[in-house]
Amino acid sequence: MPTPASAPTLTTARLTLTGHAATDLEDCAAMWTDPRVYTMIGGQPRPREDVWIRLLRSIGQWTLFGYGSWIARDTATGALIGELGLIEARRAIEPSIDAAPEMGWTLTGAAQGQGYASEALAAILAWTDARIPATTCIIDPTNAPSIRLAERLGYRLRTTGTYRDAPILIFDRRARAAEPAAIAAR
Structure with missing residues (x-):
């Protein structure tokens, strides 16, 4: 089992990504x-x-697994952009996706369509x-923007599964060799 950890801070040209904190509750609840x-x-x-339980889960995953998700904020304004990163959801999906951590992304309505998800996920994936050889993600079959984003990030459709009695697309991605990245981890 990994040593307990906290989320490292990642930065991009426009964003600061940090671990979840209790002070993020109101922004996340609004999102x-x-x-x-x-x-x-x-x-x-x-x-x-x-949302509070989700926030606590995000903090706990860093302790249990040594990875988790981040809060993304606009570096200039401090505005919430979204929540992105790895989760151990242990969902009841057929077929199972428990072999690899699940990558997820959720952006505020105001932040959608501005390239923030690509920017943040590039830093997170770097x-x-x-650290992790493979990740998976699930996407609603009607969510074309997320499907395009996943494919640009190197996710490949594995199959259509079922989650909560509805179809869900299951994508997988193998880790890439280290590339020079325009991110910094503090």
Whole structure:
């Protein structure tokens, strides 16, 4: 089992990515009530209580697994951009995706379509590729922007599965050799 860790801070040209903190609750709770956010991720707004549990899970994953997810904020303004990174969700998906950590990304409605997800995930994958041999992700079959993003990042469709009685696309990605990246980890 990995040594307990906390999220490293990653930076990109426009973003600062940090581990979750209790102070992120209100911004995250607001994000999860926006239909532009939840429509393709469960189809329902998330109650503040569920967002709090999600935040705690994100913190705990770093302790248990040595990896997890990040809060992305605009470096200049401090505005929440989204939550991105690795999760150990242990979802009841057929077929199982438990062989590799799951990569996920959720952006605020205002941040969508501006290249933030690509920018943040490039930094996260540079960090991840040095530590984890493979990741997987799941995407709603109607979420064309996320499918395109996953494919640009090197994810390849493995199969269509079932999650909560609905079809879900399952993608896999092997770690890439270290490449010079425009990120810094502090």
